[in-house]
Amino acid sequence: MSNRTAPLWFVGPAVLLMLVILIAPIIIAGGLSFTDYSLGNDGARWVGTKNYEKIASHSTYTKMLRSTAIYVLTVVPISVALGLGAALLINSLKFGRDLYKTIFFLPVMAALLAMAIVWEFALHPTIGMVNDTLAAGCGTLIQSVFDWGWLPFVNGAETWYGHACANNEFPLWLRDRDYAIWTICFIGIWQGFGFNMVLYLAGLTGIPRELMHAAEMDGARSAWERFRLVTWPMLGPTTVFVVTISSIRSFQVFDTVEALTSGGPSKTTYVMMYAIYEKAIKQNLMGMGAAITIVFLVFVLFITLVQRYLVERKVHYA
């Protein structure tokens, strides 16, 4: 290898792998999405846009789009808000910062599959810790706090907690079609907000102190005013990034659904990654799986391009 051909040798393997592993699959998925291809059955028929039409009309797939949308639109705003909230609180502490940071970051490190199984156990309808605790709280101070009966115009017996206590009926969580998707969302938020917190903490260290003092001098007396006028705008680039990465991650939710609900009950947790897995891998409907893959890629590319656009527009002032 002479020094003149060196670049070729250095770049060659990477380029080859990019083509084979990242770019070719998109083209293959695009092609297969117009067929009824299945493995072991080489004669694939061209079916035109039938797979895509199914995604738009068939109830299984509209449920898929619905549960994916619910998941993303719940997990992203809440985990971003909690991440920001935790970062602001921790950043203003005098002591104990590192301890909270460590604790909130733990779920990010732990294998989600393992923790999902633990959550399932904690949420077990009869022997789970969550329902046990809720039941134990009935008739105590905890109930009077959480049935909101002390608020004006709220009848404690008719609130969710009051009701559950009165009938001693607590949700089945993952097995209840009204609760399953929210429970999966909760685990997603639990797992992801620490990551957002760390990114926000890094963003906060980038805000010059003088700016805060200047704002205070100029009459931004309350903490809220300073947040609105200085901190929030300065965190603009961080927020764009945090929202993007949270969105892409939540679009890809799979572990919790596969291990805990298998898309059910009655397809209420049938998210896209799980649909790809079930249709293509388990049922060998590769054409359909490829079409979902393409729809998925379009969503993800769209989010990333919006992010790039916002970054180009310079949402930062620093």
Add this chain to the structure above:
Amino acid sequence: MIPAHYIGEGWKHAVLILGAIIVILPFYVMLSYSFKSPGEIDRNEGGFFGAQEMMVDERCIVVGGSREDCTFRPVVFNYGKAFSEAPLLRYLLNGLIVTLSIFLIQVAIALPCAYALAKLRFKGRDFVFGMVLFCLLIPVHAIALPLYIMLAKVGLTNSYAALIIPWTISVFGIFLMRQFFMTVPDDLIDAARMDGMSELSIVWKVMLPTAVPALLAFAIFSVVAHWNDYFWPRIVVTGNRDLFTPPLGLREFKGDADGSFYGPMMATATIIVTPLIVAFMLAQRRFIEGITLSGMK
């Protein structure tokens, strides 16, 4: 009287502690149940460690063990079963093989490429860099299906190769290293060339040592992602237990488990989660740096 700023500090801690309790809850459940006997788990008693009274394993009796051989302390029973019921050691070893191979190949491919993109002049450099930027947009999980079909066509599913190949190219690693190498002064490289070093040895003997901090962060990023990954192994490994990674092993355990096996299952979960958690505790700053690497641009 308590000064106002103490009250302010106080409610902040109250809120954060409440959050911390919810965050820790499943870790507490996992660890606690990995210590307890099935009866204690069912009745939800015994505090954190359980009473650790001797218990009899009914299944062991059914298959003909004597009463003495089948009596255990719950904690010994749970962790013992975790290893004996399934080849957990094998799973852990597989996890190690897969994550380390992925990382080493990623570096072997990305480092020379990043060096060439940052420091060498050649035709098509901008094109290659544009390709890297485009590929940064593609989440590998999203294209799992066509990758699976390709691997199936060449007969590679159910092999270590299938677990490793899709991750051998890390465009993120290339991008990161290129940005890093841009900051390395040209003089250093010129001096190395004067000394008669080949370009290849410049990559490994000059550039690599300067990049150690960035590489370490990238290593953490890569190892954490692939040790915990469940989606890809689930797709390419079907049935062949010898290839199971730790999350797959745990999932299999859950599939077979009935009520009396929650203890061993939680022990398995603990064993799988512990290595990274301990490493994180020991080198927090580095880990946070590594995991949030993708946030620094």
